[in-house]
Structure formats: structure tokens, C-alpha cells
Amino acid sequence: MAAVDTITGRLAAWVAGLSAGDIPERIRDVAASQLLAHLGALAAGAGHQLGGRVIEAFGPPFRGDAEQTAYVSAALTMLLDFDDTMYAGHVSHSSVGVPLAYAEPLRLDGPSLLTAVVAANETAARVTAAATLGPHRGQTAAHTHLVGAVAGRGSAEGAEARQLVDAWGIALTMPPWVLERGFFGSDAKALTAATPVRTALDAYAAAAAGMHGAPDILEHRDGFLARFAILPLPQAAGHLGDLWHTETLSIKLHPGCAYIDGAVEAAIALHHRVADSIDQIDKVVVEAPIFTVGMEAHSAAHLDGPRSGVAAITFSIPYNVATALIRGRLTAGDLSAAAIADERTWGLARRVEVREARDLSLRALLATSPVGAALRLAGEPAAAWLAALLGGDASDYAAQLVRGPESSFEDAEKAMGARLTVSMSTGEQLTAGVDIPLGFAGPDLRRRHRDLARMKFLQAAEPWMGEEAASEVCRLLEGLPSAGRDEVARLCLLLRDAFSRRRERRQGARPQPSSG
Incomplete structure (x- = not known):
């Protein structure tokens, strides 16, 4: 079938054609660290009281149902705000969570798993960047996961490009619009990523069955960007294979925003x-x-x-x-x-x-993430956006944007x-x-992202799954870029066993009904 010349069409063609050999070694290494750090967020969420309620409501993950695993994992990694970020978005709930959920059922090896993570990162981050100068950023930009979940599963399963176009067309027809009252003021925040992950996987199934979505859902005058962006940046979806959003990763070493x-x-x-x-x-x-x-x-x-x-x-x-x-x-x-x-x-x-x-505001605004790269991509209109945000005249900010958009993210920062x-x-x-906080995008993270990811994981995982199992997870992740199917299956088994033991402990602590 002929390629579809829309934003989702170009993204889909890239995902469908991506192989492990197309991904630079440094990007694969960052993706492996991203996965390890994400498992730290998973362990922390699973060990928290609210995580126990999520598991009671929806069941433990890694028990054979990939969709349920993706949903529950997205909730557990969200609830303590311990999720890692990149430019642009909190993508890991879908871009890591969905490929990992399907890894065992699909018998993925390490290179295939990391390829799916990178495919999801690169597509989800681009669509999020295209709308980042709008009303939703951070976790409230939950539409990120409509893109990441489809790309992650599609790459893992080897889906054709047209199926991805249809799945995105269906999913992005129903983007979430998060309400502040419930997000800040209730436990509903825990489901902020899980809900669009489920929507995306439903859309993927619909597309697999032959249902069609709008191929121009992003750029159409009645489409996504028209509603979700104040300054739409459709050009942010370009430069696939040249600009690697994955290397803008920031790893949170503390729970919280x-x-x-x-x-x-x-x-x-x-x-x-x-x-x-x-x-x-x-x-x-x-x-x-x-x-x-x-x-x-x-x-x-x-x-x-x-x-x-x-x-x-x-x-x-x-x-x-x-x-x-x-x-x-x-x-x-x-x-x-x-x-x-x-x-x-x-x-x-x-x-x-x-x-x-003011000096810290300008430093943060102009750093690559969360919005600096988008401001430079927008150019002159972004100067007016900055003036409205910070005060002053647009000309005061125009000089800050004069160097134009990034040609590489190798020197990305989140200050x-x-x-x-x-x-x-x-x-x-x-x-x-x-x-630049420890773990955030910058020179220090580039030098030792694996060490920082390991630190995050072990601190959260050792009390949850035990020192021996946590150490084995670290060893498996270290070799993931060349790991076989058995090693990936072993990783999933360690996670399943940890959730099983946790559930047994919780059930054992409950009062037993009286026999009399």
C-alpha cells in the first residue's frame, strides 16, 4: 500500500521500517537506562499504599495479559510522580511500559524490545512537542500515550504502516483533556497515563481488525493540533533518524514533579x-x-x-x-x-x-527541555509567547531565539x-x-546515565523484590542491547514473581474471616 503523506503517515513509515541496526549505539544505551529507571518508578509505586489499591482494583501486572499489564504498570509508575521525562513529555508510561508488557507474549529479544522503546519515544515525543506550546504539558499532556502506546506495540509486533496510521487516527480522535481539580486533588491522577494507554491499545486492535482512522488527524483544521496547541508546531514531527529525542532523557532521582x-x-x-x-x-x-x-x-x-x-x-x-x-x-x-x-x-x-x-526562569525556558527547543523551532511567534508569559516586549526575547532550532540533541539540557x-x-x-538537578539532561547525565538509573532502581526495588532479584534485573538490563529472548523472558519473570510475593504478603496481612 502506498505511503500516506501526512504527519502520522510519515511517523508510521519510519516506525514500520525501523530496525535495531538503524539506532545509534548511544541511543540504545540511553533507552536501556530509561527502562531501568522506569522499573524503579514501577517498584516505588508498587510498594506504596496507593499502589496496593491500584493492584487490588485491576490486578497485578506481568501475569500473561499484556493489555492489563500495560494499564496497571502505567498507573503504578504515575502515582508517585516518579516518572522520567524527555523533550517533550513524560513518555515512559507508554513508550517503555507497553513494549515491556508485550515482551514476554511476543517473545521479544533485547534488541527488539529496545527498538520498540525508541520507536515509541521518538514518535510520542515529537507529537507532544508539536503541541507543547499549548494548555497541556507534563503529565497533563496525556495524549503523549495515545502515540507512544500505538508505536510501542506496533514496533514490537512488526505492524504495517497503514495500521499505525489508522490506529493513531482513531486514538487521537478522543484525546484526554485532564481536569486540574481531579489531577491535583484526588487519586485520579494515578490513571492519567493508564487511561490513554488503554484507549490507544483499543484503537490498535480496531485498526488491526480493519477499522480506519483519519490519516490527517494531527494537522487537519479540525484536528488535534488545532485544539491542543496555542502555537502548533507540526514541523516538530520531522527529522526522524537525525534528531533523537531519546537522548533528551531526564531521570528523576526523587519522587515528585x-x-x-x-x-x-x-x-x-x-x-x-x-x-x-x-x-x-x-x-x-x-x-x-x-x-x-x-x-x-x-x-x-x-x-x-x-x-x-x-x-x-x-x-x-x-x-x-x-x-x-x-x-x-x-x-x-x-x-x-x-x-x-x-x-x-x-x-x-x-x-x-x-x-x-527571572534569571532562573529564562534559564529553564531556554534549555532544551521542557520547552526551549519548541520555542526556537517556533521562532518569532515564540517571542510574543514569552512576553505574554514573563512580561516585557517581544523584542526583548527575540534575540534569545535567534540561533534557530536544534540540529542535534546531543547537548540537550533540562535546567x-x-x-x-x-x-x-x-x-x-x-x-x-x-x-541542573542530578539526573536531568545535561553533561553529567550523559556521562553516567546507567549509574544514575541503577541508583534509582535499586533504592526502590531492593525493599520490594529483594537484593538478589534487584541485582539480577540490573545485570539483565546491562546486557539488554544484545540479550536473547530467554534473558528478556527472565526479566519479565522476575517482575511477575515480585508482584506475586507482594500480593501474598498483603493477603496474608488481612484478617481472616471467623469460622464461628
């Missing part, structure tokens, strides 16, 4: 200086980019002190900075119900102020920095600052 990481890292750096004198802290001032300040303003209304839900907590600068100052860390355990109820943490959180710093000033009752002021 990526916009809190700079402040949390600065607070951890000051922990040793204040740990014994928390009660002597008069005030904590966090200077941060506009992303962080805006997130705080939106989420704060949904907090209720020690009774707050985990969704709102993952966005709270005061709670997470206070936790980091007091405990010298921010882990999944610090988002448990017992930790959230700790009045000492809230006592300090009430003394935390968040302020925008979500922060400055922290702790004022003590003694009059002393303690300061710490961060430019």
Missing part, C-alpha cells in the same frame, strides 16, 4: 547544617523558575496539611523542601500516609516561601534550577543553589 527537584536537591545539601536546629529556622526562601512557581500556585489549593493526598503532595515545594531539610532525603517512603501526617514536617513547611527568579536561603533565628543565613 520534576519542577521541585532543584529545590529539593538544594535542601538536601543544607540538611547537615540544620538537622539539629530545625526549630531555629525562621524562614526558608526558595527562588525558582516560573514553571516551579506556577506549579506551586496551582497545586497549593489542593493541599490539606497532614491530611493531604499524595497527588497534591508530589507538587508541593514547602512539604518536599521541609522533608529534605529535616531528613536529608526525599524517597517514596517520605510520601507514605504516615510521613505526610508528620506535624513536624508541616511546621517547617509553613515557613517555606516560593518566589520566582530546572533553584536557590535556597535558610534564615536562622541566630541571624545566620545558609544558602545553596542548583542549576
Whole structure:
């Protein structure tokens, strides 16, 4: 069948023709680290109380039903906001979760699994970038997973391009529009990626059965970009095989929104200086980019002190900075119900102020991710967008965009920095600052992404699946670019066993019905 000359047609032709040999070694290596870090988010979610409720509602993953595994895994990796990011989007829930869910049923080997991950990354990130200058970014840009899930499954199964075009045409007809009230203020956030993953897999099945979707669903005047973008960037879907969005990966080393990481890292750096004198802290001032300040303003209304839900907590600068100052860390355990109820943490959180710093805002806005590459791609219209966001005249920002769009992402950065000033009752002021948080796209991550992914995974997985199993997962992931089918099947078995043991422990802890 002739190629379809639309955005989804070109994406589909690339996915259908992609093989492991087409992917540069550095990109395969990043994708393997992405998978390992994603399993860290999975383990953390599975070990949390809310993860237990997800499993009770929908069953444990990796028990033979690939669609159910993809759905549950997407919920578990979302619920603590421990998901990794790239330019553009929180793609891993679908781009890693779906290929991994189908790996055992399809008997994928390592190269095939990583090819499916990269295919999903590259297509989902491009469509997300095309709409990123719009009302939805981050996790609320849940349409990311309509693209990633179709591409991930299609690559894994060797689907023809026309089937992918139809599947995307069907799925993108019904894109999710996430509502702030439920996203910040309830457990519904846990299903933000799972729901579009299910929609996408339904659309894929429909296309496989011969149902057709609109091939121009993205660029048509009544299509997706017309509704979901203020400045549509259809050109973001180009340069397949030249620009590798996969290498813009940022790995979260702390649960919670990526916009809190700079402040949390600065607070951890000051922990040793204040740990014994928390009660002597008069005030904590966090200077941060506009992303962080805006997130705080939106989420704060949904907090209720020690009774707050985990969704709102993952966005709270005061709670997470206070936790980091007091405990010298921010882990999944610090988002448990017992930790959230700790009045000492809230006592300090009430003394935390968040302020925008213009220099940090410009640094974050112009870095590759989350929007800098999109601003440069948009060109002159983006200067007006920046002026509306930050104030001033568009000409003030035009010079910042003059170098034009990226020709490569090899030097990508995500500079979500922060400055922290702790004022003590003694009059002393303690300061710490961060430019690019640990694990975020930048020179340090490029040097040691596997080490950081391993650190994230082991911290979350060892309490969940045991040290021996967690170490074996790391060994399997290290060899994934050349792994055979048996090694991939072994990885899935380790995950299935971990969920089975967790479920047995939970069931054993429940009171047994009386026999009398």
C-alpha cells in the first residue's frame, strides 16, 4: 500500500521500517537506562499504599495479559510522580511500559524490545512537542500515550504502516483533556497515563481488525493540533533518524514533579547544617523558575496539611523542601500516609516561601527541555509567547531565539534550577543553589546515565523484590542491547514473581474471616 503523506503517515513509515541496526549505539544505551529507571518508578509505586489499591482494583501486572499489564504498570509508575521525562513529555508510561508488557507474549529479544522503546519515544515525543506550546504539558499532556502506546506495540509486533496510521487516527480522535481539580486533588491522577494507554491499545486492535482512522488527524483544521496547541508546531514531527529525542532523557532521582527537584536537591545539601536546629529556622526562601512557581500556585489549593493526598503532595515545594531539610532525603517512603501526617514536617513547611527568579526562569525556558527547543523551532511567534508569559516586549526575547532550532540533541539540557536561603533565628543565613538537578539532561547525565538509573532502581526495588532479584534485573538490563529472548523472558519473570510475593504478603496481612 502506498505511503500516506501526512504527519502520522510519515511517523508510521519510519516506525514500520525501523530496525535495531538503524539506532545509534548511544541511543540504545540511553533507552536501556530509561527502562531501568522506569522499573524503579514501577517498584516505588508498587510498594506504596496507593499502589496496593491500584493492584487490588485491576490486578497485578506481568501475569500473561499484556493489555492489563500495560494499564496497571502505567498507573503504578504515575502515582508517585516518579516518572522520567524527555523533550517533550513524560513518555515512559507508554513508550517503555507497553513494549515491556508485550515482551514476554511476543517473545521479544533485547534488541527488539529496545527498538520498540525508541520507536515509541521518538514518535510520542515529537507529537507532544508539536503541541507543547499549548494548555497541556507534563503529565497533563496525556495524549503523549495515545502515540507512544500505538508505536510501542506496533514496533514490537512488526505492524504495517497503514495500521499505525489508522490506529493513531482513531486514538487521537478522543484525546484526554485532564481536569486540574481531579489531577491535583484526588487519586485520579494515578490513571492519567493508564487511561490513554488503554484507549490507544483499543484503537490498535480496531485498526488491526480493519477499522480506519483519519490519516490527517494531527494537522487537519479540525484536528488535534488545532485544539491542543496555542502555537502548533507540526514541523516538530520531522527529522526522524537525525534528531533523537531519546537522548533528551531526564531521570528523576526523587519522587515528585520534576519542577521541585532543584529545590529539593538544594535542601538536601543544607540538611547537615540544620538537622539539629530545625526549630531555629525562621524562614526558608526558595527562588525558582516560573514553571516551579506556577506549579506551586496551582497545586497549593489542593493541599490539606497532614491530611493531604499524595497527588497534591508530589507538587508541593514547602512539604518536599521541609522533608529534605529535616531528613536529608526525599524517597517514596517520605510520601507514605504516615510521613505526610508528620506535624513536624508541616511546621517547617509553613515557613517555606516560593518566589520566582527571572534569571532562573529564562534559564529553564531556554534549555532544551521542557520547552526551549519548541520555542526556537517556533521562532518569532515564540517571542510574543514569552512576553505574554514573563512580561516585557517581544523584542526583548527575540534575540534569545535567534540561533534557530536544534540540529542535534546531543547537548540537550533540562535546567530546572533553584536557590535556597535558610534564615536562622541566630541571624545566620545558609544558602545553596542548583542549576541542573542530578539526573536531568545535561553533561553529567550523559556521562553516567546507567549509574544514575541503577541508583534509582535499586533504592526502590531492593525493599520490594529483594537484593538478589534487584541485582539480577540490573545485570539483565546491562546486557539488554544484545540479550536473547530467554534473558528478556527472565526479566519479565522476575517482575511477575515480585508482584506475586507482594500480593501474598498483603493477603496474608488481612484478617481472616471467623469460622464461628
